[in-house]
Amino acid sequence: MSRATSSTLTQRLAPWALPVLLLAxxxxxxxxxxxxxxxxxxPSAxxxxxxxxVRSGEIWTHLAISGWRAGLxxxxxxS
Known part of the structure; x- marks a missing residue:
């Protein structure tokens, strides 16, 4: 792996380090x-x-109600 590729990979992964650490x-x-x-x-729960x-389809009802309330x-x- 070249130095430029390594640097790019590090720059792309660095912002994810703290959130992943906090979740762990x-x-x-x-x-x-x-x-x-x-x-x-x-977090697993x-x-x-x-x-x-999502599997039960119930999420769409909840999202529709939340979207309606936010829009309202x-x-x-x-006004």
């Missing part, structure tokens, strides 16, 4: 029992719930 620490803290899952569920919402708030705020 969060998952570890929940798995170790340092954080209650009632207060802050594990959030992803699992999201996938289930925009209209009210702009």
């Amino acid at each position: 620490a969060w998952q570890l803290a929940v798995s170790a029992g340092w954080l209650s899952t009632r207060i802050l569920p594990a 959030v992803v699992t719930a999201g996938v289930e919402l 708030g925009f209209v009210i705020g702009g």
Whole structure:
């Protein structure tokens, strides 16, 4: 791998280092029992719930309602 390619790869991956580290620490803290899952569920549980919402089709109802509320708030705020 050339120096230029290595530098480009490092520059592309660097912004992802902190978010990935934080997610790993969060998952570890929940798995170790340092954080209650009632207060802050594990990232893996959030992803699992999201996938289930997509599979069931329920996500589209929730997104439509949220979009409607955001649009309504925009209209009210702009008037």
